[in-house]
Amino acid sequence: MKKEAFSHGDLIEITTFEGIKKGTYMPSSEKFLTLKLESGYNIGISKKKIKSIKLISKYKKPKENLCNVSKKKNLKTITILHTGGTIASEVDYNTGAVTAKFTPEELICMFPELSNIANIESKLIRNMFSEDIRFAHYNILAKEIEKASKNSDGIIITHGTDTIGYTAAALSFILENLNIPVILVGAQRSSDRPSTDAAINLICASQFIAKSNFAEVAVCMHENMSDESCLILPGTRTRKCHSSRRDGFKAINSSPIAQVKTDGTINYINSSFSKTSNLNLKLKLIKENLKIGWIKSHPNMYSKELEVYKSFDGLLIEGTGLGHFPINSTDKETKEHSKMLNTIKALTKKIPVAMSTQAISGRINMNVYSTGRLLQEAGVIGNYSDMQPETAYIKLAWLLSNHKKEVKKLFTENLRGEISKRSLE
Amino acid sequence: MNYKNIGFKCGLEVHQQLETHNLFCNCPSLVRDPNNPNIKFNRKLRASAGETGTIDLAAAFETKKGKKIFYEACSTSSCLVECDDEPPHKLNEDAIDTAIMIAMLLNAKIVDQIHVMRKVVVDGSNTTGFQRTMLIATDGYIETSKGKVSIPTICLEEESAQKLNSTDYSITYRLDRLGVPLIEVATGPDIKDPEHAKETASLLGMILRSTNRVKRGIGTIRQDVNLSIKTHPRVEVKGFQELRYMPRVIENEVQRQQKEKSGKPHVRKANPDGTTSFLRPMPGSARMYPETDHPPFEITPNQIKLVKIPELITEKALKLEKKYNLQPSLAKELLENKQFDFLVKRYTKLEPFTIAQILIETPKEIESRLKINASKLKEQDFEFVIKNLNENKIQKSAVINILSKLAENKKVNLADYEVISDTKLEQEVKKIVEANKGASLNAIMGEVMKKLQSKVDGKKAMELIKKFI
Numbered sequence: 001m002k003k004e005a006f007s008h009g010d011l012i013e014i015t016t017f018e019g020i021k022k023g024t025y026m027p028s029s030e031k032f033l034t035l036k037l038e039s040g041y042n043i044g045i046s047k048k049k050i051k052s053i054k055l056i057s058k059y060k061k062p063k064e065n066l067c068n069v070s071k072k073k074n075l076k077t078i079t080i081l082h083t084g085g086t087i088a089s090e091v092d093y094n095t096g097a098v099t100a101k102f103t104p105e106e107l108i109c110m111f112p113e114l115s116n117i118a119n120i121e122s123k124l125i126r127n128m129f130s131e132d133i134r135f136a137h138y139n140i141l142a143k144e145i146e147k148a149s150k151n152s153d154g155i156i157i158t159h160g161t162d163t164i165g166y167t168a169a170a171l172s173f174i175l176e177n178l179n180i181p182v183i184l185v186g187a188q189r190s191s192d193r194p195s196t197d198a199a200i201n202l203i204c205a206s207q208f209i210a211k212s213n214f215a216e217v218a219v220c221m222h223e224n225m226s227d228e229s230c231l232i233l234p235g236t237r238t239r240k241c242h243s244s245r246r247d248g249f250k251a252i253n254s255s256p257i258a259q260v261k262t263d264g265t266i267n268y269i270n271s272s273f274s275k276t277s278n279l280n281l282k283l284k285l286i287k288e289n290l291k292i293g294w295i296k297s298h299p300n301m302y303s304k305e306l307e308v309y310k311s312f313d314g315l316l317i318e319g320t321g322l323g324h325f326p327i328n329s330t331d332k333e334t335k336e337h338s339k340m341l342n343t344i345k346a347l348t349k350k351i352p353v354a355m356s357t358q359a360i361s362g363r364i365n366m367n368v369y370s371t372g373r374l375l376q377e378a379g380v381i382g383n384y385s386d387m388q389p390e391t392a393y394i395k396l397a398w399l400l401s402n403h404k405k406e407v408k409k410l411f412t413e414n415l416r417g418e419i420s421k422r423s424l425e
Numbered sequence: 426m427n428y429k430n431i432g433f434k435c436g437l438e439v440h441q442q443l444e445t446h447n448l449f450c451n452c453p454s455l456v457r458d459p460n461n462p463n464i465k466f467n468r469k470l471r472a473s474a475g476e477t478g479t480i481d482l483a484a485a486f487e488t489k490k491g492k493k494i495f496y497e498a499c500s501t502s503s504c505l506v507e508c509d510d511e512p513p514h515k516l517n518e519d520a521i522d523t524a525i526m527i528a529m530l531l532n533a534k535i536v537d538q539i540h541v542m543r544k545v546v547v548d549g550s551n552t553t554g555f556q557r558t559m560l561i562a563t564d565g566y567i568e569t570s571k572g573k574v575s576i577p578t579i580c581l582e583e584e585s586a587q588k589l590n591s592t593d594y595s596i597t598y599r600l601d602r603l604g605v606p607l608i609e610v611a612t613g614p615d616i617k618d619p620e621h622a623k624e625t626a627s628l629l630g631m632i633l634r635s636t637n638r639v640k641r642g643i644g645t646i647r648q649d650v651n652l653s654i655k656t657h658p659r660v661e662v663k664g665f666q667e668l669r670y671m672p673r674v675i676e677n678e679v680q681r682q683q684k685e686k687s688g689k690p691h692v693r694k695a696n697p698d699g700t701t702s703f704l705r706p707m708p709g710s711a712r713m714y715p716e717t718d719h720p721p722f723e724i725t726p727n728q729i730k731l732v733k734i735p736e737l738i739t740e741k742a743l744k745l746e747k748k749y750n751l752q753p754s755l756a757k758e759l760l761e762n763k764q765f766d767f768l769v770k771r772y773t774k775l776e777p778f779t780i781a782q783i784l785i786e787t788p789k790e791i792e793s794r795l796k797i798n799a800s801k802l803k804e805q806d807f808e809f810v811i812k813n814l815n816e817n818k819i820q821k822s823a824v825i826n827i828l829s830k831l832a833e834n835k836k837v838n839l840a841d842y843e844v845i846s847d848t849k850l851e852q853e854v855k856k857i858v859e860a861n862k863g864a865s866l867n868a869i870m871g872e873v874m875k876k877l878q879s880k881v882d883g884k885k886a887m888e889l890i891k892k893f894i
């Protein structure tokens with residue numbers, strides 16, 4: 001194939017054995033050249049068939065239009081910290097490229113409603129998938145929040161939805177004496193589509209910050225399938241319960257804090273939250289090199305699965321039911337289970353081993369069955385806690401980072417709303 | 426009118442729904458779900474920034490506020506994919522096969538690698554704010570009586586949601602139709618005159634139906650006509666109810682264009698009276714970008730080979746005509762009949778022509794002559810009469826009588842139609858002739874038929890009367 005120099009966005013003419021095709025050169029794969037035809041359709045042309053390619057004209061980048069943002073004195077200031085899961089993006093219909101947008105001007109351009117709710121500041125921290133987030137990112141975010149909190153009335157963190165609950169829990173623990181709202185916002189439908197839920201989530205989060213005296217970490221996502229209202233979900237209680245629905249986020253063993261409508265109406269559901277104050281924010285970061293394991297109880301377990309955690313700093317068990325794990329040897333088929341119990345005993349001598357449940361909701365009670373009692377005797381902590389495993393995991397890491405000597409005591413004490421004394425849900 | 430001289434330029438766009446499940450999920454491709462909607466929600470759609478070039482904030486705000494869009498759906502025909510609460514599933518392979526089949530029937534070249542695109546539509550007719558569409562084949566053509574008509578593109582796309590109602594502030598859609606696979610065939614501007622447009626449209630319709638994989642009935646196929654003359658820019662005419670009115674609508678539209686001095690490109694609606702009326706301005710060029718939720722996919726030569734090219738309906742009809750010596754119109758109608766082949770094979774004493782007539786002509790006669798609704802006749806009703814005719818238990822003349830009774834759900838007693846023996850018939854006729862001495866031939870015949878009804882063959886009876894008079 002005879003090739004001339006051309007790059008993405010250039011208008012080219014391709015001659016193949018079947019004829020001539022004209023269009024825009026697009027990012028292509030190894031086997032196929034992607035061409036955007038005049039009609040707007042992309043097609044892949046087998047590279048084997050191409051005889052020659054002629055450059056017709058080079059790509060000219062269209063002028064960008066920026067919205068002017070003028071600050072309004074009577075409005076609160078919200079700082080938006082971006083971590084990824086692009087909440088705002090623009091599509092270039094010439095090249096099909098999707099560009100993430102982060103500056104306040106760009107955000108106002110995309111969501112003009114925001115300019116009537118608050119003055120917007122923003123900063124790009126990372127642009128990453130949330131499944132890639134590590135403890136180090138929690139600390140980076142906490143430091144940015146501390147910085148931004150000095151001249152903001154509230155913080156919005158844009159975040160991929162997969163681990164938004166984990167980050168909310170981590171920030172809940174790290175940000176001690178938090179005096180402003182920190183709201184995490186995600187989108188289940190990407191912002192490059194006209195039907196994105198990003199806009200409503202962002203608008204409701206902004207409305208909540210602008211109109212409430214809430215000063216905790218929370219998650220703001222759709223309440224139902226409609227673009228009308230969002231729920232403010234407690235930072236240590238939020239779980240992604242549906243892989244794709246807009247309203248896939250639920251408060252576990254707890255209730256939402258409030259319902260927020262796009263027009264700014266707030267209906268409080270649970271008002272026992274920390275209010276805005278003059279407290280001095282203190283960062284209690286998570287040690288970034290900690291190794292915390294997490295093992296889910298399942299049928300046919302082997303002690304080998306547990307042994308890998310010998311070199312770890314802590315282990316969370318996601319047990320069955322009230323907090324159980326296969327440790328009973330009742331017949332010849334369950335011989336392995338005695339080994340399991342011994343391995344747990346060996347682990348608890350070195351590291352904290354905490355129990356949570358894989359049941360979707362409910363509390364740990366390791367007194368009801370002998371299994372639970374044996375586990376307690378073996379040194380497993382976490383009895384009577386109603387923390388969801390995600391929060392329990394983060395809390396274990398945070399305690400080991402900041403209260404190493406009191407892990408056993410504090411793990412089952414309520415510090416950030418992660419444990420409730422009464423079971424109501 | 427000399428259409429060449431006025432610079433007549435005309436092309437068609439045909440949209441045909443496919444008979445399969447939805448394009449990007451496993452919901453049945455129901456166009457009208459009879460159930461009551463049990464899913465209701467409302468949404469707002471936002472055009473992506475940058476496309477309007479708006480800098481004025483207030484203006485941007487107003488345009489983006491838009492109408493509130495209400496949706497209703499039945500869980501029998503729509504799932505989270507139609508609600509845009511789940512990414513698209515695997516692309517419907519049946520629909521791809523059908524698209525390839527159609528592309529081959531239209532002599533088109535199938536694209537090496539297909540890219541699913543998002544065509545931005547923010548009126549709410551797609552919950553996503555875009556229509557998923559893909560270019561399947563290019564550079565096809567069909568032969569018509571007035572030469573080749575080119576088919577530059579064949580696309581496969583999602584059908585939109587059905588609009589229920591609209592106010593200044595809101596608009597309501599039903600989701601049952603959303604996601605039904607749709608083939609779009611576009612012709613080049615090669616149509617020579619209004620009659621040629623009808624011919625081309627009907628030819629395309631026949632080719633699409635030949636696949637046996639397309640939906641049938643009102644609204645399942647839609648034709649748009651693109652039309653311009655030297656002195657008037659392109660106008661798109663939508664909403665043809667019946668193909669036979671197409672030439673008249675085009676003629677009227679040409680005359681309208683000739684009268685209009687400074688016409689602008691726009692979209693018009695074909696009215697039932699043959700005129701057209703303004704619908705909306707011409708939409709800007711389609712804004713398309715890749716559907717990132719579905720990877721591009723290759724169509725291999727092997728895959729193309731595996732697709733069986735169906736025989737065209739016209740070819741099949743011709744074969745049938747020749748094989749059974751049928752009228753062309755009867756053969757064409759028989760193609761739609763599922764029973765014919767089976768009945769011909771099973772009831773060998775009857776001429777295929779007789780079976781064809783009973784299946785196609787008799788119901789028409791029941792409706793036109795007896796004014797009885799024949800649509801309730803079931804396959805077993807037809808087989809019942811054909812079987813008895815084959816076994817010589819009834820006369821051919823009894824067929825219409827029996828079928829009309831069955832159509833009305835009345836009981837049929839075969840004894841009433843019993844074929845009487847020749848000797849008995851002779852006796853009966855003799856008796857009647859004697860009783861009606863002096864009466865005319867026709868009057869006697871009337872008496873014979875009254876008494877013996879459908880039990881006798883009219884020809885035979887007449888011969889006997891003549892013998893005894």
